[in-house]
Amino acid sequence: MKKSLAIVVLTWNDFENTKNCIKSIYPQLNNKTKLILVDNNSKKNIYARTIDWIKKNYTKNYIKVKINSKLNFKKKIFLVRNKKNFGCGLGHNTGYKLAIANNFEFIARIDNDMVVKKRFFSDLLKNFQKPEVLGVSPKIMFTYSPKKIWWMGATIGNSLKFQKHMRNYPYGLSDNKKLKGIINTDAIAGCASIMRASRLKKVGLSDKDFFYGPEDIEFSRRIYDKPGSLIVDRNVKIYHAVTQSFVNFSRRRIYFEYKYRLVLIKKIGTFGDKFFGYSISFIKFFLYCFFFMNKKHKVKIIPVFFAIKHFLERKFGDYDRKVGPIF
Secondary structure, eight states: OOEEEEEEEEESSOOHHHHHHHHHHHHOBBTEEEEEEESSSSOHHHHHHHHHHHHHHGGGGEEOOOOOOOOOOOOOOEEEEEEEEEEEHHHHHHHHHHHHHTTTEEEEETTTTOOOOHHHHHHHHGGGSSSSEEEEEEEEESSTTTTEESSSSOTTTTTHHHTSOOOOOOOTEEEOTTTEEEEEOOOTTEEEEEEEHHHHHHHHHSSSTOSSSEEEHHHHHOOOOSSEEEEEEEEEEEEEEEOSSTTTOOOHHHHHHHHHHHHHHHHHOOOOHHHHHHHHHHHHHHHHHTTTTHHHHHHHHHHHHHHHHHHHOOHHHHHHHHOOOOO
């Protein structure tokens, strides 16, 4: 028998946000809606703190499981731990596999720094009454500025060519009555989405070549079938604390974002995307070197150099999982 919805939440060294996320999701769990919490090999003390809190608050409704477990549907929360930090996309795959193995019809991916409101999942699931809909995301608001929009759809266009963010609206756009309704999108949001499990079984799960970065765009392009298969329901909101695994604009974050943007071009780009995207990446690096006296550019020189070098050497996700942080 198919179970309605598996909600996959990935956590890594972030107890407070994970706690708030679980607290917001828990009231919506029932006999057909379950939470799969995947710990991406957090530090032992943080992992233990998370388990202690779950035990204290949900003792009768949670259980630790393994990736190949047959789930006990009397429980509501299933906790599985990755043996190492697999990164973002591959880390989620543990939860996806568990959901697919247990015949869930839909799989939600919710980042651990998200907070959901009442009826969030049931409202989003209504969109799947149309059989052509394969994936849906809500309108994502800033947690600490709840009237400001963080995300409401992706537009690829020439973004790959010119190394731009895939949106045709600014960050922090004020919400208003005109920004409602259902719209098509080129990609659903990796941090907040619901997908048909049957589609994931057909196209595969998150690509292991990514560790941190735009793996959700590549994943979305495989889920995509035709206009209308990926949508944003702007009538449904979720709240995002926009927590970063890397503090501020660190060299490590610069390295990952630059390298995996190149990987994304390689994966989904046209010939023109690759010609212009790769060229502009090299041009930007030389400009950083030329204007090295500028502090903003100077900090980028070393991480961008290694990002390009490792991209050319095909040192992608497996490399980062094996070697660990180089900054």
